[in-house]
Amino acid sequence: MDMKPVHIKRRSTEESASFDRRIIDYIQNAAAHGLYEIRGLGAKRHVPHFDDLLFLAGSMSRYPLEGYREKCVTKTILGTRFAKKPIELDIPITIAGMSFGALSANVKEALGRAATEMGTSTTTGDGGMTQEERGSSKTLVYQCLPSRYGFNPDDLRKADAIEVVIGQGAKPGGGGMLLGQKVNPRVAKMRTLPEGVDQRSACRHPDWTGPDDLAIKIQELREMTDWEKPIYVKVGATRTFNDVKLAVHSGADVVVVDGMQGGTAATQTCFIEHVGIPTLAAVRQAVDALEDLDMKGKVQLIVSGGIRTGADVAKALAMGADAVAIGQGVLFALGCNSETYIRDEQHYSALDAYDALGTAPGFCHHCHTGKCPVGVTTQDAELEQRLQPMVGARRVRNYLKTLNMELTTIARACGKQNVHHLEREDLVSLTVEAAAMSGIPLAGTNWVPGR
């Protein structure tokens, strides 16, 4: 046998925990550009989430409902406090505010169609209301944002509810941006901007600051619309207990709390990953605030930020939410981060477009570039054709339908004839962190850290 000794050369491969490849890349990128990174979608870091909760279903002490036969109500009413015309939805799952500009007109139309088919609401975004989405949405929530791009009294009167946006889970305390690639002629006109500019959005409203002044602003919106429409107040989750209380003091009919996993079309990465608190902690604080004020059930709570599955919806409701709002989930349903896009019922590869962005399916967060490989977050005339309204509508409808089926499946198993009867005692925590944040005892114990 011809044996040849091998020369062993040691390779050092110990990665630093403090300066790992991700951080090195970050520093080198900063050094090259002198500018913070901007990107889309939400936080990528791991945070305690609804996955860390489990349901206690019926068995001997509680009796489950028959999964396919026995009725489980999902009807949801929002805005019962002051508005003459509250919002009635068939399911407690709504579509979160995303702008025309961030999304294509096709996508806005698809979301409207899907929401209408499912008997739920969709929401405008920064940049105003498009005809397509008003036309396709039975129930449309109109956002009033700090920048007021495209905001006008005619659309306000056309809306079914008004959402005053104070902050977003992805960037509480910050304004958004829309990079020039997405400011095409139609977007520019709607927002009164020069075509192709990198648009920055304000972080504070131009005409009020703080809850005492918001109370007056809300009154204005009510006077404008003769007290008909529910007024939502949306906050990014930070000091949620105080913020929810103050939203109630300001006169909100509905409070929307968006946790740090919530998405954005474009903002600084440092914001996305380092500002705000997880949805799990935020829901508990929001519910505490409403209970503290004896406003639970009088002011409704919508929770958003990383709601993905029917189980997530069920857990949010059990913790005390009246409804959830989904943004990123519906984008993924539309094909975000998929290898292919659909045209005439055929799949076509989008890999080249991912490659051009320097990314790949499963990792793409390049909403800010406007070059969405699957035509969702783009204003490019060619790329936006990759998502046809009818195709998108069907996919989003299917997704919402699936979530709702999962929600009622869990609710029935817990013995509920109405999904709104889920309660926090139906849950246990899987980790100490989740127990501490959610106030829900660790599975198999009565223990909540700190209590």
Place this chain on the structure above:
Amino acid sequence: MCGIVGLLVKTPALKQQLGQLMVPMLIGMTERGPDSAGLAVFADPLKGSARKLSLYSGLTEDGADFNWHGLTHGLKEHLSVESQIEVKHNHAVLTFEVSPDLVKKWLHEHHPLLHILSTGQTIDLYKDIGTPTEVANRYDFASLTGSHLVGHTRMATESAVTPDRAHPFTAGEDFCLVHNGSLSNPNSLRRMLEPRGIHFDTDNDTEAACRFLEWRLREGDDLETALQKGFEELDGFFTFLMGTPDKLALIRDPFACKPAVVAETDDYVAIASEFRSLAHLPDVKHATVFEPAPEEMYVWNA
């Protein structure tokens, strides 16, 4: 977040009507501050070494039934201090002629739940939870007399709704402050002041501003210098209204997001967060009405 009001009368005859003029001002700020209300009123100073404390018994076990005469009796027994007490509901003004620190120490020891609202020769202070109307009726604000006053209605932002966290806040003697806004660095101020022997009663951000400014005044700064240091050290959003024995002062942060409006006539100067609190003042239609500028110090002399 809150509503603030201030009133200073220039015509001596109006001193008798100070409370009466102010009650509608305070009530006008109900929507800005529905959960608690308070005011500090400045009248002619006590003579010589006499001092007075405004005391609140609402946190004690007996509440409004607090045995105030037992308290004056105890003072005499333990400290040989003669004192007079004037009681309104769960509020009393205690007057005596020794060092207030001596009396306060005794109160802390013997009546730890009795809340000391203010100390001085000119100031009386009232604050409690409830709507401005409720609080004004409870203490008969309409009957108050004096040269100037500072009032506040509160919508609690971060710290809880309790009587001691209502405004005005005081520090030292004859100084008080009310605040509309929200400070973003109150805890570091507090950590800077505490090692200097300054005691805090609450976690409220306004208390930090109040104690900071009073500390500067005690260190020898005049009001203008103290306020200038306030601009340097206090971060966040604020409109402050302050009272001293002979002055009413107003400042707004550089962003001036929290409102303020002033109405001035030959008879009075009145300040409020919004004009609706000034609308019912006598002859306001002929008043000079203006909005105070940010970073400017406005000082009116009584």
Place this chain on the structure above:
Amino acid sequence: MERVSFDLAKTPLREVNTYLHQQLVADDHRHVEVLNPDGAHNIAVGLDQPVTVEIHGHAGYYAGGMNKKATVVVHGSVGTGVAENMMSGKVHVKGFASNGAGATAHGGLLVIEGDAGLRCGISLKGGNIVVGGSVGSFSAFMAQAGRMVICGNAGDALGDSLYEAVIYIRGEPKSLGADARFEPMTDADYTAVGELLREAGLDHDPKTFKRIASARSLYHWNADANQEY
């Protein structure tokens, strides 16, 4: 066509606004007077008819807010956000205005005879604002389109992050904001200022005004330009 008048000391604001929104045309009242406003907020918001509303006294926040087509005259001063998000028509304030006057206005003309507070014309989107006195700091912040005529002075950071809105000032700004710069006046500018002053009923020589507009250096990200972001 008749006059109708409401006394806010007696009639709730909600009734007045509902009347202005729903009943005005049917009644053919094209001139409405509001008495004793006493600093009330949200007077004459959301109008959508060519009506004249005269407010006799001081108004609170958002007077004439989101106005369309109507003329709102305030014989007094106004609180925060007068004519905010106005679409068309005219709002005329005889006294002074607090913060955020004409914020995000898309169209129409806002006249303030006295001073305006901070952030006057913030995020202006096409409206015109004429201020007889001075304006506070951060005025015309991120103003996108439209024109501001300032007959007095301005506070700090005038025109910060301007887009395509143009500012004409007779006095001096305490400082200009990032990306705002003085530019030479053209004949078109003199004409524009003259017309706006005339519409506002203010008597100044357009020749005494200077033009401030965006240098457009913040329109695009540029890491090498050391932008003032």
